[in-house]
Amino acid sequence: MTSSLLEVFLDLARAEPQRPLLTFEQESFTRGELAQSVTRFARGLKHRGLQPGERVALFQENSAAFVIAYLGVQAAGGVVVLVNTAYRQVELAHILADAEVRACVTGTAGSAELVPLHEQLPALQWLITVEPPALALPTSLTELPFATLLAEGEASQAALSLPRAEDLAVLGYTSGTTGRSKGAMLLHRNLLANVRAVAEAWRWTDADRLLLTLPLFHTHGLMVGLHGTLFTGATVDLRRRFVASEALAALRDDARLTLFFGVPTMYGRLLEETRRTGVKPRRLRLWVSGSAPLSPQLCHDIEAEFGQRILERYGMTETLMNTTHPYDGERRPGTVGFAFPGQEARVVDVRTRQPVAADETGEIEVRGPHVFAGYWRRPDATTESFDLAGWFRTGDLGAFDADGYLRITGRARELIISGGFNIYPREVEEVLASHPSVAEVAVLGMPDADFGEQVVAVVVPTAGVTPDAAVLVEWCRERLASFKKPRRVVFAQALPRNALGKVQKHVLRERLGTAARGDVLAS
Ligand code: MCA
Ligand code: AMP
Secondary structure, three states: OOOOHHHHHHHHHHHOOOOEEEEEOOEEEEHHHHHHHHHHHHHHHHHHOOOOOOEEEEEOOOOHHHHHHHHHHHHOOOEEEEOOOOOOHHHHHHHHHHOOOOEEEEOHHHHHHHHHHHHHOOOOOEEEEOOOOOOOOOOOOEEEEHHHHHHHHHHOOOOOOOOOOOOEEEEEEEOOOOOOOEEEEEEHHHHHHHHHHHHHHHOOOOOOEEEEOOOOOOHHHHHHHHHHHHHHOOEEEEOOOOOHHHHHHHHHHOOOOOEEEEOHHHHHHHHHHHHHHOOOOOOOOEEEEOOOOOOHHHHHHHHHHHOOOOEEEEEEOOOEEEEEOOOOOOOOOOOOEEEOOOOEEEEEOOOOOOEOOOOOOEEEEEEOOOOOOOEOOOHHHHHHHEOOOOOEEEEEEEEEOOOOOEEEEEEOOOOEEEOOEEEOHHHHHHHHHOOOOEEEEEEEEEEEOOOEEEEEEEEEEOOOOOOOHHHHHHHHHHHOOHHHOOOEEEEEOOOOEOOOOOEOHHHHHHHHHHOOOOOEEOO
């Protein structure tokens, strides 16, 4: 029996090595060429002494090297740690220390962030560089240029064994319900089960070609886009990043493309670009949206302009893809459809934890072979997230309609989703609270036309100090990923609190809704 996606890919490569697989900028790889690079990378790691189960972080933009390293680490028996390239000191130090990564694959910009953190990362031994590092490395860190590692792997005869289904494949960091971000432990069998379900539901075959502009460091781009391609033997046009004009040009010109996956912000920008330029995409077999709610309005506008309806699906780092619109049946806007084949989804009352009737709102729970094995070194958080029957509590609120379509209505946890990136208010609050001019702060998400939601900070200044909003934004940008910085800072004399002293964000939200930019909120 096949135990991993890696195994499926290597089998397909062995069966038909000449078939094209991936293009990225000037590079192109057949299945056989990619498999060969993956094997070399894995042997290089083994030759250097990577042990089974050791963690290797990928802190890198989309590239062919990313794909090679991702599969190569798994082929060497290692565990991949995914890191958003926008992350700065606070996120990086936490994730790389928590995962105790031994190696990190990165480029010039990444090394500039990482090298100053080396004292906080005693387990980090190798920087596997796809470009020259920006700074001289301390003696504790060894540079291994990517090409050197491949050459060492080519010369090495190190034995490789295929991962077992129960082996850990990936740590995907997510903040879950509270506190510091946690590593979701995804096993090889989780990855395989989910990609199988996705391929079946969306009729993905080796005749498909995907335009992939999503970042590979998150679930959507990697575990849907890349995994589906590898699993089905299809092809992918991988881009470094999403640029609406470039994506639209490809969607107009390349008749081989059959699939496009995006977050709603990307669809909003494609629509804007089409309206601005008159350029329309060709018909595709399938357009998919996920990672954040797709408004029915945007869904209808896209259909009016492109002549096709988007299929929406719902997923999470911990569970990969959970539910999807039907491929053939009605793709009902404002809903995320039904559980993928072989998986379950239900809605329960948040107090009794019993399933609720249609049209009643509760917490969404999911169960099945796609659900992760727990949080890395956080048995407490793992226990809290599952019930005894194995249902995983997603922290999302929803309801089934009378026809069984799931509608996501809100979130039980505090989470802002901006352009498909997740932002936990507490992380931004902690950074702002560490600024001397801030006495108290509350961070919340407010509607935004482009990103869906935007980060807004309500700040109570330290007595006698007049803080500068721009300085506070810069303070965040230096410490956190830039997409987490507040788009708006509002000053207040006090924060509304309930009898237990908890900040009442819903009250703030109402006040912010009516306040103009630059207003000082009344307390
Ligand atoms: C970039 N910026 C943002 C965002 N992206 N601000 C708020 N929200 C964002 N999402 C800011 C940057 O910090 C920067 O600010 C400025 O915009 C320009 O940066 P740039 O990188 O050029 O931005 P962009 O190219 O316009 O990016 C927009 C984007 C990108 C293409 C929509 O955000 C993106 O790729 N989103 C996809 C995220 C994704 O893949 N999510 C899936 C997660 P400054 O200049 O001030 O520094 S997986 C998931 O959620 C689950 C499992 C699921 O169901 O899929
Ligand atoms: P993450 O765990 O960081 O990958 O983010 C997962 C979260 O994104 C989910 O828990 C949902 O809140 C949200 N999400 C993903 N897909 C959708 C969707 N189609 N509609 C609404 N929210 C979504």
